[in-house]
Amino acid sequence: MSEPWTLHPDRALPADPTVRGIAREVYAATKDLPIVSMHGHVPVEWFTQDTSFGDPAQLFVVPDHYLTRMLVSQGETLPRLGVGSTPDEAVETDPREIWRRFCAGWKHFRGTPTRYWLEHAFVEIFGVTQRPSAETADAIYDQVAARIAEPGFRPRALLDTFGIEVIATTDPAWSSLEDHTRLAKDGFGERVLPTFRPDPLLHLDRATWRDEIALLGDAAGTDVTSYAAYLDALRTQRQKFVEAGARATDHGHLWADTTPLDDAEAVRIFDAALAGTVTADEARVFSGHMLFQMAAMSAEDGLVMQLHPGVLRDHASAPFQAFGPDKGYDIPVVTEFTHSLRPVLDAFGHHPNFRMLAFTVDEDVYSRELGPLAGVYPALKLGAPWWFLDAPEAMRRFRESATETAGFSNMSGFVDDTRAFCSIPARHDLARRIDAGYLARLVAEHRLELDEAVDTAVDLAYRSALASYPRP
Amino acid sequence: MSEPWTLHPDRALPADPTVRGIAREVYAATKDLPIVSMHGHVPVEWFTQDTSFGDPAQLFVVPDHYLTRMLVSQGETLPRLGVGSTPDEAVETDPREIWRRFCAGWKHFRGTPTRYWLEHAFVEIFGVTQRPSAETADAIYDQVAARIAEPGFRPRALLDTFGIEVIATTDPAWSSLEDHTRLAKDGFGERVLPTFRPDPLLHLDRATWRDEIALLGDAAGTDVTSYAAYLDALRTQRQKFVEAGARATDHGHLWADTTPLDDAEAVRIFDAALAGTVTADEARVFSGHMLFQMAAMSAEDGLVMQLHPGVLRDHASAPFQAFGPDKGYDIPVVTEFTHSLRPVLDAFGHHPNFRMLAFTVDEDVYSRELGPLAGVYPALKLGAPWWFLDAPEAMRRFRESATETAGFSNMSGFVDDTRAFCSIPARHDLARRIDAGYLARLVAEHRLELDEAVDTAVDLAYRSALASYPRP
Amino acid sequence: MSEPWTLHPDRALPADPTVRGIAREVYAATKDLPIVSMHGHVPVEWFTQDTSFGDPAQLFVVPDHYLTRMLVSQGETLPRLGVGSTPDEAVETDPREIWRRFCAGWKHFRGTPTRYWLEHAFVEIFGVTQRPSAETADAIYDQVAARIAEPGFRPRALLDTFGIEVIATTDPAWSSLEDHTRLAKDGFGERVLPTFRPDPLLHLDRATWRDEIALLGDAAGTDVTSYAAYLDALRTQRQKFVEAGARATDHGHLWADTTPLDDAEAVRIFDAALAGTVTADEARVFSGHMLFQMAAMSAEDGLVMQLHPGVLRDHASAPFQAFGPDKGYDIPVVTEFTHSLRPVLDAFGHHPNFRMLAFTVDEDVYSRELGPLAGVYPALKLGAPWWFLDAPEAMRRFRESATETAGFSNMSGFVDDTRAFCSIPARHDLARRIDAGYLARLVAEHRLELDEAVDTAVDLAYRSALASYPRP
Incomplete structure (x- = not known):
């Protein structure tokens, strides 16, 4: 172990000296570019309230399902890591205890991206100089806690520190967007943007669907008592998002299916949902139908349609019942796109006002x-x-597998997709390093010139990330 | 950008100096071997007519769906690239304009094989010395146009220039093969071979099926009014192909399924097709049945059966209706082989006269x-x-994924599968370089001796490519 | 070709000099660790009888389906390689002839793991100094034959020579375990462990199912005339395995499905099987149900549940009828885990006494x-x-693909899964080298410290391999 704990300037660059030398040149061109974070999950309240992050456990451990899932896999329990509120579980309330358990499990993060992100944040942002372990847990806790308390560590200040030019939050379709309105008044209207996320409204058989529909109706100022009113309300809310600066919608479905139903069938199924008699199969085909409708509305209003299908949520029932969703039990499944996207692409794939970004696991x-x-x-x-x-490794495989058929010009640029605010610089930095390494190899293999590699790197890190989310 | 534009002798070889050194030795052994192109789509008329290739846009842009699809993805349209003939579209007729649009989009080909092939052809074959761009488009156009007009740039002469020992065309099952007959008279009978492609005849629900059947009947001299007559006509035509020097058949189905039907069911479905009442499901199972029949006939007549399933053709309906098939909208789907090939392999997998080459996307x-x-x-x-x-990258993954279970001896050798005649040397050169790099890594990791690597490289580049297509 | 034939100390380590240097350091820490072989198929009789291995063909060629399948793919036949006993086949009985055919086909193993294992065994264990070929076949045969005849080459002695600390055999669920009892008396009770394999008992539609059930009844001392008696008998036998030192069960199903049936349905299907009227569909769902039951029993008795699904056995019917199972015709298929394992993981995924190891092809x-x-x-x-x-290559891809989400701590450590006893040292050695190379790359890319890499390598090679199979 090197002492003191530092970040090597060449980390995550290829080992081969020739390629590394080129990669350094490419990375130098993107290293200090502003961060464009157009697809993320940082709560908008953080920016409106702009208060301190609490303690190290609340900042790093409790809300990060990457961290807690790995520790659970090694025998910890969610309550011992501060997660949960059920009466029959002894939920740990001492942040220092939670922190100790996390540091004691540091070994288990070897080889994972979590390790890279945490290391980056600890060293670069919090000035930690010791590798986490049972022995160093308390000292690191104190170091991080002291830094969190400083005024410069509040969310708005960190936007500057991190070099974040623009960041998008994810917001329910029925949101009043009052946080974004307040941010606009404070001069952050171009910097913190909302994103329209209607998932719970599009899945008729979810337990919360009626509550969501009521919220949608309230927000849109209509009674959603028919399929037509439902489409209208969605369209109304999308327009509010556009006016509040939104660039995109966000859709997380189990399948990528986008097959439209005929209107009569859509009406019939929607009415069945209102009557509480909808079946799982009906709800499934309706969710595909609604992706088609969302695409049609995007072609109208210009919001970029982000689709990320293929994750089975809440794989284990007991943790879901005890602790709720998003606790690390979301598991990918086989996902089909060629047939599934055909209806939407056939209808809007050449439409000048339609843009879809497709993600996959x-x-x-x-x-x-x-x-x-x-x-x-x-x-x-x-x-x-x-x-x-x-x-x-996965980012490297992505470049190697997708570039030869899609080309760099058909890629979205990096998005971080995270609610872990302090990991955002690390995530962008890592992506830029991996891209630099990939491009450097192309140069070293004489498949690309150096000036082209640099130009492409800047596209992927910054220009494409902005251009993929044009103002509607 | 390096000036002037040249091809680096080490392009596409691994960057690591040790591995590259070995790769150079391996590549030196295959670099100048003759080209064996046993699976391609160059029109046979090019060799019978042996006229000049027209203008640079007609040679490189208009007919190459790799090129046009990438430019379309970036906002160009097929008519602006010279594709199409519908009255409501302004199809560009000025080749220089098409060429300018292509050169202006040069950036979008970064990281794609198209870039490698074009670079190779431009520099090696056409003597281009400038990187394509909006600024250099006209100069390159003139350079290419001048070269095309030279007598040495006619198809037959290029066979020698390119070092093509033998090339197979792909021909409809009902072909009279008169072009091949004429080529034989001109002394090209051993050099330009036909390939039997019956796809449209095996898919009973295609709009053109009846026309195809009529053409088959005419060619075979029978009325195809029954399933038995249909099999006979196919057998008759296969025999003509054998006599004209064909080594193989070629089958592009959506599924790899090869399940035979019993005769009565096959007759029933065929009659339904004749009566115009066949269903999509019946047509699908019949196409699998016919792959089994094709295998049975191959075991009789010795034509190698080439199967390349798993591509959904004409994904977008509007471009298909406007511009026809093969315009860049063919998209792969999940493809199953273990169950699907079982009927054919169980029946003929050990048959001394049967050989199948399976391709996949x-x-x-x-x-x-x-x-x-x-x-x-x-x-x-x-x-x-x-x-x-x-x-x-994909060729490298192929070697890495398939060799450990199949071994090199169970691979076909390189095939270029292209209608872009001028890209043939580039494609073979690239494959030889990638194989040299892969083999060199095995040597550098002491998993293979150098003499074995050289021997294997020669197999893959030349000997296996010939041996995989034995004379029936 | 290097003369004489030797093994390079750096074989299978990465070619890049920096990475290789680190890999050597990591490998040095695992190279001489004892071998833990907790999932294998060496026949237990070899250790009870402890006799010589016969001739080179019987040791290396005839029983190794990796070898014979490759030679068959190149035109040899199983009988010519000594496999089979049918009257209409001329089964080769001269081991030297078999050996010559194998050596003549040496070329076909290039790039396969078989090549690495054989080379390792020939040079390290048998002192062979010539590369196999038609010319060297006889000399190598004599060399190997002489070595086999030495007393030091009997199975028990080789346990020491190979450094095997513990090895598990695979045994039918109805086994009396008398070989293991005898080994325990001879002081090998902690070194050669049984593994409970009930597959044929869980597949109600296999031709041998009734015979297997009878054997189970005899072993457990009950008449298996009901579903309840069947579960009892399985539970009884599992207990005998636990007492004989077993650590695990082993399950090879076509699907990973673990959906339980309700009791009445399970009883109904089981009774149908007894009555000889069970359908293929019923047998399939029952096999999934039984995986759930096996998991429930594992949670009770602590045997680790090993699941390796997704192989279609006996793809070709003629070789199966002529030569029986396990002759190289087992072919993988698409395998689903997320939905399939959900019932078992939802029920037992957090159970303190349950452990499942999932394998895949x-x-x-x-x-x-x-x-x-x-x-x-x-x-x-x-x-x-x-x-x-x-x-x-496949092991490298495994580390690259799985580590980032699972971490090293959720991996089982190496298992060799082989019946080829003399290949065991080579297999463990190769895995240690590949892991050293992967870890060294992480170090060279500054994603891991060297001390962590060494610690992880020792885990994967030894500590995790033991810890994944705790004593029940």
Whole structure:
């Protein structure tokens, strides 16, 4: 172990000296570019309230399902890591205890992106100089806690520190967007943008669907008592998002299916949902139908349609019942795009006002489906490696598998997709390093000139990331 | 940008100096070997007519769906690239304008195999010395146009220039083969071979099926009014192909299914097709049945059966209606081989006269299905990486994924599968470089001796490519 | 060709000099660790009888389906390689002839793991100094034959020579375990362990099912005339295995499905099987139900549940009828885990006494399904690359694809899964080299410290391999 703990300037660059030398040149061109974070999950309240992040456990451990899932896999429990509120579980309330458990499990993060992100944040942002372990836990806790308390560590200040030019939050379709209104008044209207996320409204058989519909009706100022009123309310809310500066919608479905129903069938199923008699199959085909409707509305209002299908949520029922969703039990499944996207692409794939970004956690589709599709349809771009694939080896595979059919010009630029605010600089930095390494190899193999590699790197890190989300 | 534009002698070889040194030695052994192009789509008329290629846009842009699809994905339209003939579209007729649009989009080909092939052809064959761009478009156009007009740039002369020992065309099952007959008279009978392609005849629900059947009947001298007559006519035509020097058949189905029907069911479905009442499901099972019949006929007449399934043709309906098939909208789908090929392999997998080459655009099957299958059945060989996978990274993955289960001896040798005649030397050169790099790594990792690597490289580049297509 | 034939000390380490230097350091820490072989198929009789291995052909060629399948794919036949006993086949009985055919086909193993294992065994264990070929076949035969005859080459002695600390055999669920009892008396009770394999008992529609049930009844001392008696008998036999030192069960199903049936349905299907009227569909759902039952019993008795699904056995019917199972015609298929394992993981995934190791021959699931699942469920670990994937490139892909989501701590450590006793040292050595290379790259890319890499390597080679199979 090197002492003191530092970040090597060449980390995550290729080992080969020739390639590394070129990679350094490419990375130098993107290293200090502003961060464009157009697809993320940082709560908008952080920016409106702009208060301190609490303690190190609340900042780093409790809300980060990447961290807690790995520790759970090694025998910890969510309550011992501060997660949960059920009466029969002894939820740990001492942040220092939670922090100790996390540091004691540091070994288990070897080889994972979490390790890279944490290391980056600890050293670069919090000035930590010791490798986490049972022995160093308390000292690191104190160091991080002291830094969190400083005024410069509040969310708005960190936007500057991190060099974030623009960041998008994700907001329910029925949001009043009052936080974004307040941010606009404070001069952050161009910097913190909302994103329209209607998932719970599009899945008729979810337990919360009626509550969501009521919220949508309230927001849109209509009674959603018919399919027509439902479409109207969605259209109304989308328009409010556009006016509040939104650039995109965000759709997380189990399937990528986009097959439209005829109107009568859509009405029939919607009415069945209102009557509480909808079946799982009906809800499934209706969710595909609604993706088609969302695409149609995007072609009207210009919001970029972000689709990231293929994750089975809440795989384990007991943790879901005890602790709720998003606790690390979301698992990918095989995802089909060629047939599934055909209705939307056939209808809008050449529409001048329609743009779709498709993300996947099923790598097989890079070279087989999404690369070839993005390589011909002007409306479709391939989203950056997402979720479990936002990792060094997986990002490298993405470039290697998708570029040859899609080209760099049909890729979205990097998105971080995270609620872990302090990991944002690390995530962008890692992506830029991996891209530099990939491009450097192309140069070293004489398949690209150096000036082209630098130009492409700047595209991927910054220009494409902005251009993929044009103002509607 | 390096000036003037040249091809680096080490392009597409691995960057590591040790591996590159070995790769150079291996590549030196294959670099100048004759080209064997046993699976291609160059029109046979080019060789019979042997006229000049027209203008640079007609040679390089208009007919190459790799090129046009990428430019379309970036906002160009097919008519602006010279594709199409519909009255409501302004089809560009000025080749220089088309060429300018192509050169202006040069950036979008970064990281794609198209870039490598074009660079190779421009520099090696046409003596271009400037990187394509909006600024250099006209100069390059003039340079290419001048070269095209030279007598040495006619198809037959290029066979020598390119070092093409033998090339196979792809011909409809009902072809009279008169072009090949004429070529034989001109002394090209051993050099330009036909390939039997019956796809449209095997898909009973295609709009053109009746026309195709009529053409088949005319060619075979029978009225195809029954299933028995249909099989006879196919057999008759296959025999004509054998006599004209054909080595293989070629089958592009959506599924790899090869399940035979019983005769009564086959007759029933065929009659339904004649009566115009066949269903899509019946047509689908019949197409699998016919693959089994084609295998049975191959076991009789010795034509190698080439199967390349798993591409959904004409994904977008509007471009298909406006511009026809093969315009860049063919997209791969998941493809199953283990169950699908079982009927044919169980029946003929050990037959001394049967040989099947299986191609795929679904990479997952390399290590899971095709590698293990080719690694045991003497009749089955794994075809070279095909279509979207005929690219540096994809070819490397092919070797890495398939070799450990199939071994080099169960691979077909390189095939170029192209109608872009001037890209043939580039494609073979690239494959030889990638193979040299892969073999060199095995040597550098002491998993193979250098003499073995050289011997294997010569197999893959030349000997296997010939041996995989034995004379029936 | 280098003369004489030797093994390079750096074989299978990365070529890049920086990475190789680090890899050497990492490998040095695992090179001489004892071998832990907790999942294998060496016949237990070899250790009870402890006699010589016969001739070179019987030791290396005839029983090794990796070898024979490759030679068959190149035109040899199983009888010519000594396999089979049918009257209409001329089965080769001269071991020297078999050996010559094998050596003449040496070329076909280039690039396969078989080549690495054989080379290792020939040079390291048998002192062979010539590369196999038609010319050297006889000399090598004599060399190997002489060595086999030495007393030091009997199975028990080789346990010491090979440094095997513990080895598990695979035994039918109805085994009396008398060989293991005798080994225990001879002081090998802690070194040679049984493994409970009930597959034929769980598949109601196999031709041998009734015979197997009778054997189970005899072993357990009950008449298996009901579903309840069947479960009891299985539970009884599992207990006998536990008492004989077993650590694990072993399950090879076509699907990974683990959906339980309700009791009445299970009884109904079981009775149908007894009555000889069970359907293929019923047998299929019952096999999934029984995986759930096996998991429930594992949670009771603590035997580790090893699952390796997704192989279609006996793809070709003629070789199966002539020569029986396990002759090289087992071919992988697409395998689903996320939905399939959900019932068992939902029920037992957090159970303190349950542990499942999941293996696959479908690589796609590493990053998509098994990595994410193993990365959260404490009961699930990802088994080492298995069967066709126990090869240099495939092992490397496994680390690259699975580590980022599962981490090293959720991997099983290496298992060799072989009946080829003399290949065991080579297999463990190769895995250690590949892991050293992967870890060294992480160090060279500054994603891991050297001390962590060494610690992880020792885990994967030894400590995790033991810890994944705790004493019940």
